[in-house]
Amino acid sequence: MIASFLAQARWFGGKGRAFTVTGTRELGRLEPAPPGPEVVLLLVEVSYDGTADRELYQLPLALYDEPQERLEHALVGRWPTAEDGAFAYDAAHDRAAMAQLLRSFGERPGFVRLPGHDLDLDAPGSLFSGEQSNSSVLFGEDSVLKLFRKVTPGENPDITTHRVLTEAGSPYVAQLYGWIEVEDLQLGMLQQFLRTASDGWDLALASVRDLFAEADLHAEEVGGDFAGEATRLGTALADVHAQLRSSFPTAVAPAESVAALMSERLDAATLVVPELAEHADAARAVFAAMAGLGEIPVQRVHGDLHLGQTLRTVNGWKIVDFEGEPAKPLAERLLPDSPWRDVAGMTRSFDYAPHAVAESLPDVDPDVLHQRSVRAAEWARRNRRAFLSAYCDDGALGATDRVLLTAYVVDKAVYECVYEARNRPTWLPIPLAGVARLTAG
Ligand SMILES: Nc1ncnc2c1ncn2[C@@H]1O[C@H](COP(=O)(O)OP(=O)(O)O)[C@@H](O)[C@H]1O
């Protein structure tokens, strides 16, 4: 029953692989506060058939004696109890269960609350993003609880990075209010709800649509020009990187080993996306150029930055989700990395946005298609330049930085090919064309 629930959940990372649920463990129970349910903090172990791979997922359950029609879509199955067996629902979808979780902050061991914010413990909860790697529940207009779905023992970088930036007073993140920690598992993160936020990805798409609607104008001439925002994003990222450099350990890494990892990732990606093979030699040449750079500085970074991880508020841009690439093992996500990885992530996003809009438009004659692709490239170039220039504090990118950035951009586009093949196959052409362009000539 749990296996079939997992298989259809967007946040389940094992989609497309044969797996078995090899264990469940209760991490705790929150007593019912009638008419609310009993909440079981459940950990599910998943093993992938024919491999030694194992993963842990958090599936908090709301147990009710009677079926709950309003929660039908979140039914996990029947759960054994002393009596007949309860109806078990994914608790993230249940307001009453989430209210119990919120009220536990500062009350129950493991529900850690940071000072500095008068938390509204009675705010009503509603799931506002169940379609991501994790599930986020909004409490009134006060706070957001992100329940981590795939969990690994040890530090969760989303919590520790937010904590450091909150304590340093960074204006570029939502303030951390607390977290849930049971044994050595960090299960959830409670933070400031950014009430006035607009998603950076949505704003970028709106800007591109504005450009496409004005056949005779250039990107800088349309009302929805995004370059000012791209500039502010560059400033925000530079500031966050500087803060992370001063708060977490820094080091240097041999460029040769980083380049070797990129090549390995390319080999693995080519098995999933065979179309990458024709660009593999050119991509390896990009990585080889980087390998010759000696040692490169590394530090705590975001790790999976793209426009969808940025929110525009009345108080400027905020960066969210410091968990790193969802597919990477935790140990790897905690390692210091090059800040160019984040810059590359944004660079790729500036390429994605115009091409995602172009892909969504109905097919038309070749001249229009050509014109659209020229204008998509123009939008991407303009915003990439604005972002980079602000990131470098209006200075130009040095030759070494350019080589590094190019390698990280290619690496990111290769990663995206695998991500799209697994999650949104119709979008695969976007990063694939990116790899082709980046490695051409
Ligand atoms: N503090 C916040 N306030 C308002 N919205 C937020 C906040 N944090 C994240 N979001 C929104 O929720 C979405 C999911 O958050 P994110 O941290 O990226 O979760 P996931 O790990 O599931 O991808 C983001 O795209 C953003 O739009």
Ligand SMILES: O=P(O)(O)O[C@H]1O[C@H](CO)[C@@H](O[C@H]2O[C@H](CO)[C@@H](O)[C@H](O)[C@H]2O)[C@H](O)[C@H]1O
């Ligand atoms: O937000 P997540 O941490 O789950 O990141 C994953 O999903 C992203 C898509 O939601 C994916 O981003 C890719 O698509 C974006 C448009 O939807 C685009 O802006 C990004 O540039 C592109 O990488 C991300 O790679 C993946 O890790």
